[in-house]
Amino acid sequence: MQIQKKHLKITASKFKQAKPYPHLEILNFFTTESIAKIADALQREPFYVKQSDLFSFKQTADLVSTKEPALQELRRYLLSESFMSYMEQITGLKLKRDKLDLAGTMYEDTDYLLCHDDQLDKRKIAFLIYLSDMTPKEGGYLNIFDNKKGKPTKIVKKIIPKYNKLALFEVSKLSFHSVEEVKTNRQRIAIGGWYYG
Amino acid sequence: MDKYTPEVLAKAKRMFELQKALQLHKILDSADQKLSFKSYNEPLLGMYSVAKIPAGIQKQLAKKIYPITKAFFKKKCPLFTAMQFKKGEYCMQLPVQGRYHILINLTKRWQEGTGGEILYQDKNGEVIEVPDAYNSLTIIDAKQLRGFVTYLNHHAKYKKTIYIAAL
Numbered sequence: 001m002q003i004q005k006k007h008l009k010i011t012a013s014k015f016k017q018a019k020p021y022p023h024l025e026i027l028n029f030f031t032t033e034s035i036a037k038i039a040d041a042l043q044r045e046p047f048y049v050k051q052s053d054l055f056s057f058k059q060t061a062d063l064v065s066t067k068e069p070a071l072q073e074l075r076r077y078l079l080s081e082s083f084m085s086y087m088e089q090i091t092g093l094k095l096k097r098d099k100l101d102l103a104g105t106m107y108e109d110t111d112y113l114l115c116h117d118d119q120l121d122k123r124k125i126a127f128l129i130y131l132s133d134m135t136p137k138e139g140g141y142l143n144i145f146d147n148k149k150g151k152p153t154k155i156v157k158k159i160i161p162k163y164n165k166l167a168l169f170e171v172s173k174l175s176f177h178s179v180e181e182v183k184t185n186r187q188r189i190a191i192g193g194w195y196y197g
Numbered sequence: 198m199d200k201y202t203p204e205v206l207a208k209a210k211r212m213f214e215l216q217k218a219l220q221l222h223k224i225l226d227s228a229d230q231k232l233s234f235k236s237y238n239e240p241l242l243g244m245y246s247v248a249k250i251p252a253g254i255q256k257q258l259a260k261k262i263y264p265i266t267k268a269f270f271k272k273k274c275p276l277f278t279a280m281q282f283k284k285g286e287y288c289m290q291l292p293v294q295g296r297y298h299i300l301i302n303l304t305k306r307w308q309e310g311t312g313g314e315i316l317y318q319d320k321n322g323e324v325i326e327v328p329d330a331y332n333s334l335t336i337i338d339a340k341q342l343r344g345f346v347t348y349l350n351h352h353a354k355y356k357k358t359i360y361i362a363a364l
Contacts, residue, residue, distance in 0.1 A: 053289060053316070053345050110312075110350040114287065115240035139351075145240060152240040176240065181285070183351045 001077035002031045003086075012092030015168075020146045023169035024090065025159055029129065035164045039131045041070035042104045042191060057111040057179075060104035063191070074191070075102055087195060093124055093170065095195045102193040107140055111188075113179035115145060115152050118171045124197035126175070127168040130161040131189040140188035142167060145176035152176035161188055206268040213269060217338040218325065224301060224334040225261060230254055232279050243288035245346070248279040250360065258360070262299070262334065266364065269336065270297060275362040277301070282313055282346060284353040291315075291344035295363030298344060300327060300335045303358040307331075311353035317342040339363075 007026055015024040030038070045066060047058035063071050077083055079100050088095055101123075107113075118126050134140040142159040145152035150173065158180070159167050169175055171194065182188055201209070201221075213219040234246035250258070259274040266274045275295070280288070291298065300315065307313070307329050315327040315335075319342055327335050337344070349357065 053287075053318070053347060056348070110352065112348055112350070114289075114348065154238075178240070181348070181351055 001034050001037075001073050003029055003034075004031055008086070010090045012090055015091050015170075020144065020156060021170060021172060021175050022091065023144065023159075023167070025168075026166045027162065028164050029166040030164055035129075035131075037070040038074055038129070038191065039163075039189075041066075041068040042131060042189065044068060045071070045104055047104065047106050053114075054116060055111075055113040055179075057113065058106040058108070063102045063104070075100070078102065084195075087125065087168075091125060091168070091170065094197060095124060096122070096197060099196045100193060102191065104189070104191050107179065107182045107188040109182055109185055111179075112181040115143075115176055115178040117173060117175050118177070118194070119173060119175075122196045123171040123194040125168055125195040126171050126192070127166065127195070128190045128192035130163060130165045130167070131191065132161060132187060133163050134161040134182075134184070134186070134188050136160060138182065138184035138186060138188075139180040140182045140184075141180045143178045143180055144169075145178070147174050147176055150174070161190065201264055203268075206264060209265075210269050213336060213338075218327075218336065220328060220330065220333050220335045221265070222330060222333045224332055225257070230303075234279070234281050242290060243292075243346075244286045245288055246281040246283075246286075247292075248281070250277050250279055258301075265334070265336070266299075270364055272364055275299065275364050277360040277362040280346075280359050280361060282349050282357040284311075284349045284351050287312075287348040288346040291346070291361060293361055293363035296338065296340050297364040298335075298337045298339045299362045299364065300337070301360040302327075302330060302333050302335070303360065304329065304355070305331050306355045307357065308352065308354065312347045312349040313353060313357040314347045315344065315359070316347060317344045 045060045144157035146156040232248035234248040262274040
């Protein structure tokens with residue numbers, strides 16, 4: 001498992017300066033071979049329907065229990081000292097070692113995730129590795145909300161899913177975001193999770 | 198409401214006490230009202246439109262519903278607020294305070310599978326759904342329940358309109 005070498009030089013400044021809260025997106029994050037292995041392996045994972053008042057989508061079990069070698073390798077890689085140091089380098093945040101939530105998500109026509117902040121336990125960084133492309137008309141983008149007096153107000157940025165894009169943001173009481181309803185028969189697939197502080 | 202005789206109301210009250218919810222149909226003679234809706238936009242709580250219901254209509258509603266609130270709760274008919282939902286909208290917590298919720302559904306055309314269900318959830322996650330029926334009145338004992346309206350997806354062609362009040 002490997003990321004593109006050109007991304008190794010990224011510093012925390014872009015992440016820290018992003019408004020309305022620290023976030024970052026990196027295109028073509030993994031090497032072509034690595035991302036292909038991840039996408040291929042995830043197709044064989046079972047997805048389960050997740051529904052509540054807040055969301056409707058499909059999700060795998062936590063990939064800690066996957067039998068897929070490529071996904072086991074991805075998890076080991078994301079937890080490796082070198083990668084966690086890299087995440088600290090590009091975010092400026094101190095992360096807890098050996099702790100990671102990781103699962104595949106699939107959004108199909110009419111699936112959505114309403115506005116929330118992701119705060120739970122000591123989640124520090126939320127991240128997504130997109131494994132499919134969506135156009136703005138098809139929905140599925142990650143909406144970033146501005147805030148006022150601690151409450152979300154309006155959407156100020158839309159992160160469009162793109163194959164092999166990494167998107168991440170700092171989890172805080174102001175990290176309000178949502179996933180726009182998918183309005184197409186194509187699937188929005190990603191692997192994502194949280195690092196802890 | 199003339200058809201709801203004291204005997205019918207007494208029977209309905211017994212059913213309500215047993216089931217904690219009751220739905221009555223063909224409630225209003227004329228259910229088509231033009232109201233002036235304003236957007237409510239609090240992403241964590243909901244996105245929908247609300248309208249004040251004019252005094253004249255409130256009076257009509259009270260005339261129709263008072264026999265029920267009197268028989269069930271020995272109380273006057275409360276004031277109603279109108280809520281309207283279109284695709285992309287939802288409500289995480291119905292904006293009324295009081296143990297007994299009274300809902301009048303004024304959605305003429307509704308499509309299955311497009312969201313917009315009115316649900317009540319208890320602390321264990323158990324959910325009951327308010328059956329969708331035009332011109333119906335639903336009374337719910339909402340003690341320790343959270344009422345909400347699910348997200349209306351992009352296939353929803355029509356708006357959902359309800360009048361809501363609580364006692």
